Amino acid sequence: MSSGIIKEIEKKVLELEGLIESITKTTIFTEIPKKNIKDFAKWLYESGAFLKTCAGVDERIISSKLALYYIFGLDEKGLDVVVKISGFEREALPSIVDVIPGVEWCELEARDLVGLYILGHEDKPRLVLPQDWPEDAYPLRKDVPHNYRPQINVEKFSEELPREVGLPIGPYHPILHEPEYFELYVEGERVVDVYYRGFHVHRGIEKLGESQRFTYKTIPFLAERICGICGFVHSSCYVLAVEKAAGINVPERAEFIRSILLEIERIHSHLLWLGVVAHILGYDAGFMHMWRIREPVMVLAELLTGSRKTYGINIIGGVRRDIDEVKKLKALKVLRSVREEFKRFIDVFISIPEIVKRTTGTGILPRDIARALSVVGPTARGSGLKRDVRKDYPYFAYKYASFKIPVYTEGDNLARLLVRVDEVFESISIIEQLLDMLPKGPIAVESYEIPRLKKAVAAVEAPRGEDVHFIITGLDRPYRWKVRAPTYQNIPALRVMLKDAPLADAFLTIVSIDPCFSCTDRVLMVCDVKSNSKRFMSLFEGRKYAVK
Amino acid sequence: MTLIPLFSAPIYDSIERKIKAAIQSRIGPIGFPRSFLQSWFDIIKLFNKELVLTSYGVSLITILELILILITMIILQIALLTSQLYWIISLLITFLSTSTAFSLFRAILLDNPFSSIGAFRGFYITLTVEGFFLSSLIIMLLIDVSIISRILLFCVIAISCYVVGSKVPFDIAEAEPEIASGVYVELSGPLLAIALYSLQIKRYILAQILSYSLLKLINTSNTSVTALMTVLLTPIIWMIFGIVSAIFARTRVDVGPSTLLKVVLILMLLIIATLTVKVV
Numbered sequence: 001m002s003s004g005i006i007k008e009i010e011k012k013v014l015e016l017e018g019l020i021e022s023i024t025k026t027t028i029f030t031e032i033p034k035k036n037i038k039d040f041a042k043w044l045y046e047s048g049a050f051l052k053t054c055a056g057v058d059e060r061i062i063s064s065k066l067a068l069y070y071i072f073g074l075d076e077k078g079l080d081v082v083v084k085i086s087g088f089e090r091e092a093l094p095s096i097v098d099v100i101p102g103v104e105w106c107e108l109e110a111r112d113l114v115g116l117y118i119l120g121h122e123d124k125p126r127l128v129l130p131q132d133w134p135e136d137a138y139p140l141r142k143d144v145p146h147n148y149r150p151q152i153n154v155e156k157f158s159e160e161l162p163r164e165v166g167l168p169i170g171p172y173h174p175i176l177h178e179p180e181y182f183e184l185y186v187e188g189e190r191v192v193d194v195y196y197r198g199f200h201v202h203r204g205i206e207k208l209g210e211s212q213r214f215t216y217k218t219i220p221f222l223a224e225r226i227c228g229i230c231g232f233v234h235s236s237c238y239v240l241a242v243e244k245a246a247g248i249n250v251p252e253r254a255e256f257i258r259s260i261l262l263e264i265e266r267i268h269s270h271l272l273w274l275g276v277v278a279h280i281l282g283y284d285a286g287f288m289h290m291w292r293i294r295e296p297v298m299v300l301a302e303l304l305t306g307s308r309k310t311y312g313i314n315i316i317g318g319v320r321r322d323i324d325e326v327k328k329l330k331a332l333k334v335l336r337s338v339r340e341e342f343k344r345f346i347d348v349f350i351s352i353p354e355i356v357k358r359t360t361g362t363g364i365l366p367r368d369i370a371r372a373l374s375v376v377g378p379t380a381r382g383s384g385l386k387r388d389v390r391k392d393y394p395y396f397a398y399k400y401a402s403f404k405i406p407v408y409t410e411g412d413n414l415a416r417l418l419v420r421v422d423e424v425f426e427s428i429s430i431i432e433q434l435l436d437m438l439p440k441g442p443i444a445v446e447s448y449e450i451p452r453l454k455k456a457v458a459a460v461e462a463p464r465g466e467d468v469h470f471i472i473t474g475l476d477r478p479y480r481w482k483v484r485a486p487t488y489q490n491i492p493a494l495r496v497m498l499k500d501a502p503l504a505d506a507f508l509t510i511v512s513i514d515p516c517f518s519c520t521d522r523v524l525m526v527c528d529v530k531s532n533s534k535r536f537m538s539l540f541e542g543r544k545y546a547v548k
Numbered sequence: 549m550t551l552i553p554l555f556s557a558p559i560y561d562s563i564e565r566k567i568k569a570a571i572q573s574r575i576g577p578i579g580f581p582r583s584f585l586q587s588w589f590d591i592i593k594l595f596n597k598e599l600v601l602t603s604y605g606v607s608l609i610t611i612l613e614l615i616l617i618l619i620t621m622i623i624l625q626i627a628l629l630t631s632q633l634y635w636i637i638s639l640l641i642t643f644l645s646t647s648t649a650f651s652l653f654r655a656i657l658l659d660n661p662f663s664s665i666g667a668f669r670g671f672y673i674t675l676t677v678e679g680f681f682l683s684s685l686i687i688m689l690l691i692d693v694s695i696i697s698r699i700l701l702f703c704v705i706a707i708s709c710y711v712v713g714s715k716v717p718f719d720i721a722e723a724e725p726e727i728a729s730g731v732y733v734e735l736s737g738p739l740l741a742i743a744l745y746s747l748q749i750k751r752y753i754l755a756q757i758l759s760y761s762l763l764k765l766i767n768t769s770n771t772s773v774t775a776l777m778t779v780l781l782t783p784i785i786w787m788i789f790g791i792v793s794a795i796f797a798r799t800r801v802d803v804g805p806s807t808l809l810k811v812v813l814i815l816m817l818l819i820i821a822t823l824t825v826k827v828v
Contacts, residue, residue: 151726167661167726175726184726189665189801253655280725281718282798354797371675503665507725 001516005077016040018083022168024244026393027080027457034085034093037088037381041070041096044081049074050374050387051102052459052468053489055482056110058141059086062453066233068093069482071457071470080457082470087117095120102374105486105492128199139207144489146204146211167503168191170202178517182510187348187505194498198491201518209481216242216450217475220314223469226483227519228309232265232468232499234483234519235463240395241458241471242316242478246450252397254318254443259397260331260434261304261311263427267338268297269463270420271426273514277417278349280508281358286349288306302332303327318444328435339428346421359414363497366411370493377465378423379490379513382405382415389461400437401430413505413512420463421513439470453479462486464514485519549623552779553756554618557748558587560755561782564790587748601657604736609654610739614746615646618687621753628760628775637689641682647750648674648712653733654743656723670721672805673711680812681708684819688761697822698765704815705761710753711808714747715789717799718808724798734773755785766821 013020016126032040045051049072057067065087074081087093095118108127110116115138126133133149164546166185170176170212179200186194203438205226209219223238224231236258243250252296265383278286298308303310313320349355358486365375368381382389386404390398390429404424408415454473459466465486472480490513566583569576577586591807601607620643627636651672657665693701711718714755722730735743759781760774770775799807 169663169726174725186665278797282719282723283796284568285572285794288574292573302718352797354597354799357803360799451703501727502800502802504720506667 002472004178005074005079009081012040012043020273021084022455024456026078026244027082027455028154028497029082029455030083031084031086034087037083037085038096038099040083041072042099043099044072044074044083047074048076049081050371051100052080052374052457052466053470053482053484054103054106054110055470056116056140057480058114058138060069060089061142062090066091066114067117068107068110068116069470070096071468073090073393073459075136075387078393080359080393080459082455086253086275088257089115090117092117092119094118097121099536100374101372102489102492104459105488112138114469115141139204141300145206147447147546158413167283167531169506171226176517180515180517182506184498184503184506190502191498191503191506194495196491196494198517198520205482206483210474210478212477219477219481220316223483224310224312224314225487227516229269229516230265230462230464230467231310232261232314233460234468234485235312236396237314237458237460237467237469237483238471238481239314240460241456241469242450245454245456245471245473246316247280248317248445248448248450250318251442251444252439253322253441256434256438257319257321257323257401257443258314259401260302260323260431262315263431263434264297264301264304265429266463267424268294268301269514270424271297271342273463273511274346274349274417277508277511278355280511281351281355283349286345286352286355289345290349293338293345296334296338300331303330316450317448320441320444322443323435323438327336328438332432332435335428335431339425342424347435350418350421356414358505359412359417360410361412361503362501363413363416363512364411364501365493367409369496370411373493374489375465375493376486376489377462377514378416378419379465379493381405381419382512383410383411387466389459389466393459395458395460395486397434397437398430401433413508418513441522464516464519465490483519485516485517487513487520491515491520550622550663550676551623551747552558553752555623556783558745559584560752560786561587561748563783564651564787566668566785567790571791572769574698582657591741594744595738597737599739601735602660606654606658606734607648607739610742610746611649612748613650614742616643616650617711617749617753620644620647621749624753624756628756628778629771634690637686641686644753645678645682647661651731651746651750653776658734660734662727662730662733665732666721666724666727669724669727669801670714670731672801673718673720673808676805677708677711677812680816681712684708684816685757687762687819687823688764689776694822695765697819698814700822702761702765702820704812705814706758707808707812708793709758713751713754715793717793717796718804720798720801720804724801729788731735751786751789752782752809755789756782758785 006023006028010020013030016032016036017028021029021031052071052073054068054070057069059065059067062133065086065088067084070083072081085093093116095107097107097120105127107118108121108124111118111121112126112128137144137150144165148323166183168183170181171179181197183195184191205222208214209222214222219238220235224235226234240399275287275290278290302308304323304327305313365383367384370385376387384407386405386407389407403426406419408418452473452475456471458469468484470482471478494510498506501509557626560664562577562584565586623640623643625638630636638731652667652670655663680754688705689700714721724733732740732743756778759778763774763777763783
């Protein structure tokens with residue numbers, strides 16, 4: 001990280017009457033007067049920063065205020081900039097959505113869950129909470145218990161249904177493995193508009209992590225359950241955030257093991273995705289073979305961690321399981337065979353004319369829109385943005401490995417497919433390098449202390465893109481734990497990708513961002529409503545809440 | 549012989565599933581009887597499932613579709629044994645086209661966007677080949693033409709039989725994920741069993757037509773030998789179709805019909821050219 005950029009940021013913060021809270025190795029924490037936040041955000045954006053996320057925090061116990069933290073990343077400098085604005089309850093805060101369009105969802109989330117009054121969003125429907133949630137109950141405020149169960153208001157659902165109805169897809173659909181609602185408006189076989197309503201999955205993981213049911217030590221196991229495919233990414237990102245906040249130096253061997261498992265997760269996730277794409281394109285032989293090739297990778301994960309999925313080996317300060325010489329040799333053998341089989345099959349796969357024709361020129365996401373929405377992962381790299389946390393903000397053992405970041409400029413479904421294909425080969429190579437270089441030594445620190453009210457931002461490159469965890473430490477558990485899964489950042493781009501494209505390619509395009517809705521929906525409070533009243537939810541109800 | 553397709557169509561379908569499973573590195577239906585009878589088990593199971601009717605019209609049309617396909621199948625068996633009777637061929641063509649039209653009407657008449665979209669996709673594909681298919685069949689079966697013309701006619705019939713049989717990559721009417729079963733979306737239980745059984749009989753008919761065309765191509769004259777050979781060739785053609793479908797992905801809705809039309813048009817122009825040369 002160069003000191004030049006830090007000085008520039010310091011200068012700009014002072015110019016805008018703000019203050020620098022602290023500077024760590026990878027992050028600058030600042031507070032800016034709310035009237036100047038737009039200017040600062042614009043300056044950061046024009047300096048090349050991407051929006052990572054924003055997080056509403058109930059700081060009334062600390063400062064009597066509600067705060068909103070915007071987290072930006074200067075990828076080229078490997079520097080995160082956390083900008084805080086705050087205000088008393090019901091005090092209006094400005095939105096920066098007209099400067100950075102990608103911020104809309106997280107501002108709406110902060111409004112719904114923390115009750116921030118953000119100007120410009122007053123008339124917008126709820127994004128995260130259901131319509132029958134009480135008006136003044138904000139689940140992520142500290143005075144709302146984690147087991148709060150509101151009374152539902154059935155009258156909310158008696159509004160008139162829309163006259164015009166599109167092609168409803170979801171909330172339950174054979175191709176959607178999780179409940180989401182898309183409504184496609186079509187003219188003939190062409191999609192002219194799209195409405196999306198997500199956040200159907202109620203889990204309240206953030207709130208649970210901040211509740212007395214969990215502690216710093218047990219949260220990694222909760223974090224790993226955010227996602228059924230890339231759960232290790234979430235537990236790694238969480239422990240990284242806590243380790244950064246507490247200044248814990250993790251043994252090198254543990255960092256190598258974490259990186260190896262993260263790459264194993266990437267390989268099996270990409271192979272799974274390639275199989276799903278083959279199935280969607282009617283190439284079931286491809287689906288079966290891709291999953292056959294994936295199977296030894298799952299067995300390898302079981303060999304190294306004891307589980308095919310949800311490895312459960314991350315702890316703060318290290319890992320719980322070591323890799324011995326026998327496992328190392330077996331892993332290298334499996335990787336060699338997976339590479340050969342994948343190479344042989346992928347050559348066939350990408351030479352099938354229907355696959356090439358259906359992925360070429362469909363679901364295009366132009367580079368400028370990808371930049372404006374700060375999309376991440378293969379979605380960004382398929383649109384020409386060279387973004388990869390492993391290179392931009394090296395963490396764990398990635399600094400020791402040599403690998404390329406595949407980037408394609410076409411922005412279509414084929415580009416995103418090819419990015420993932422290349423990444424499988426790169427990941428195999430990374431694991432081989434790290435296994436060869438695996439240092440000796442302990443796999444976890446013996447003891448550590450986590451001071452209160454320390455902040456940290458951690459980012460880990462998940463198979464779907466950058467996973468971000470923001471943490472403010474508390475007593476025995478985080479005071480605030482914000483999770484931003486990669487799909488959260490990529491879904492808003494779907495509207496651009498789907499519009500004016502053939503209907504038959506709509507699903508391929510939705511799948512091309514490799515959406516993980518359970519990761520994205522994790523923010524909701526658990527809402528197991530017990531009521532005598534029946535609630536009827538029509539297919540078109542989602543349209544009323546759809547965020548354009 | 550007339551009743552053979554009634555029993556053997558689901559059996560061939562089961563064997564095709566087993567072959568596809570082998571191509572895809574899967575096991576497929578397990579055990580000796582299921583390897584041959586899985587599709588029969590499926591049909592029986594569907595018949596025991598609850599019937600949810602969205603309209604009486606759809607059930608009527610689905611049953612009529614099966615009846616028409618069965619009549620087509622019976623006429624085809626008679627035609628194999630009495631190919632000198634031209635009116636039988638005409639009747640076969642009439643019922644073949646009517647049964648195809650009925651299966652599309654069934655989907656269009658439903659007040660369901662998924663079914664309508666599927667039906668229109670089915671229309672694109674069927675209209676692309678149907679006319680060329682039937683006219684090629686008439687020429688092949690009724691007119692004595694040169695070997696080159698016969699080869700070209702056989703190509704058109706082979707492509708058409710594959711396409712009308714709704715095999716990958718031309719199964720866009722029911723298999724695209726966004727329309728989730730498309731033309732079958734409103735069918736359940738016994739009605740779905742009838743629709744699937746109709747499709748299997750239709751595939752048998754198409755495989756048998758292609759087998760018969762192949763024998764016409766090599767100009768076999770003995771009627772009883774031709775009939776026997778056709779029955780033996782039908783499962784082979786069915787399995788070849790199955791293997792071909794396993795190695796393709798589904799075509800694009802806009803690209804598939806236009807590419808198909810181009811290919812069939814070129815073949816038809818060549819046929820016309822060869823026929824004209826012969827006349828001159």
